[in-house]
Amino acid sequence: CMFHSFSFDFSVWEIFGALFFGGKLIVIPKHLTRDVEAFNRMLVDQEITVLNQTPSAFYVLQDHVLKTGTRNKLRYMIFGGEALDFAKIKPWKSLFSTRMINMYGITETTVHVTFHEIYWQNLNSSASLIGKPIPTLSVYIMxxxxxxxxxxVVGEMYVGGEGVSRGYLNREDLTRDRFIDYRNSNKKERLYKTGDLGRWNPDGTLEYFGRADEQVKIR
Structure with missing residues (x-):
C-alpha cells in the first residue's frame, strides 16, 4: 500500500514496487495514517500484503495489533526512514510469519541503498544492521x-552507483560539498557523502552508527 505522502521518497518505492510487479496499490487516505485503529482495519479489510513503515509508526501499529488481537495477511514489512530498534519488534515476530526487512537509504541516492532481512538471532542484538547494498549501488566506508x-572500523558512508543523483537544483555549493568524484582503481565514480557513520562487519553486512554531524530530522 501507499502509506506515505508522495513528497516523501519512501512513496517511490511504495508506488512502483507494487505496480512494476503487477500488484494492486492501495492508497491510504491521510486521515487514516493518523488513526491507527482505522488504518489497521483497512489493512485487514483490504488484505494488504506489503507494508512500508518508519519504525516509530510501526511501534504504534504493533501496540494496537497486540492489544486488539487482530490478524492480517502481511507478507512483508519494510522499514526505513530512521534507525530501527530490533528488540522492539519481537512481539510481532512471535505472532506473525511476516518477513521483516530493514532498509537504509537517502533521497539523493534514489530511496533505498541497502537491505537486511531480520531473523530471530538479530532480535537480541543492539547492533543497527542495515545489511548489504542492492545490486545497482555500492557503499564505501572511508x-x-x-x-x-x-x-x-567506523567511518563515513559514501554511496556510488546508478541511483546517485546529479545534485541539488540551483544549489551548486551544496552539490560540491555532498557529491564527489572518486577514483577507485582505474574507475572514476561519482559518490554521495551521506553524513552517516557505519562499519563493515566480518560477515559482509553493514552496521549503522548514526550521524557524523549534528543533523536531526524534524516532523
Whole structure:
C-alpha cells in the first residue's frame, strides 16, 4: 500500500514496487495514517500484503495489533526512514510469519541503498544492521582523507552507483560539498557523502552508527 505522502521518497518505492510487479496499490487516505485503529482495519479489510513503515509508526501499529488481537495477511514489512530498534519488534515476530526487512537509504541516492532481512538471532542484538547494498549501488566506508577503513572500523558512508543523483537544483555549493568524484582503481565514480557513520562487519553486512554531524530530522 501507499502509506506515505508522495513528497516523501519512501512513496517511490511504495508506488512502483507494487505496480512494476503487477500488484494492486492501495492508497491510504491521510486521515487514516493518523488513526491507527482505522488504518489497521483497512489493512485487514483490504488484505494488504506489503507494508512500508518508519519504525516509530510501526511501534504504534504493533501496540494496537497486540492489544486488539487482530490478524492480517502481511507478507512483508519494510522499514526505513530512521534507525530501527530490533528488540522492539519481537512481539510481532512471535505472532506473525511476516518477513521483516530493514532498509537504509537517502533521497539523493534514489530511496533505498541497502537491505537486511531480520531473523530471530538479530532480535537480541543492539547492533543497527542495515545489511548489504542492492545490486545497482555500492557503499564505501572511508576516513576524512577518503581512504577505505578496515573491516570493523567506523567511518563515513559514501554511496556510488546508478541511483546517485546529479545534485541539488540551483544549489551548486551544496552539490560540491555532498557529491564527489572518486577514483577507485582505474574507475572514476561519482559518490554521495551521506553524513552517516557505519562499519563493515566480518560477515559482509553493514552496521549503522548514526550521524557524523549534528543533523536531526524534524516532523
Amino acid at each position: 576516513d576524512p582523507k577518503f581512504k577505505w577503513v578496515p573491516v570493523g
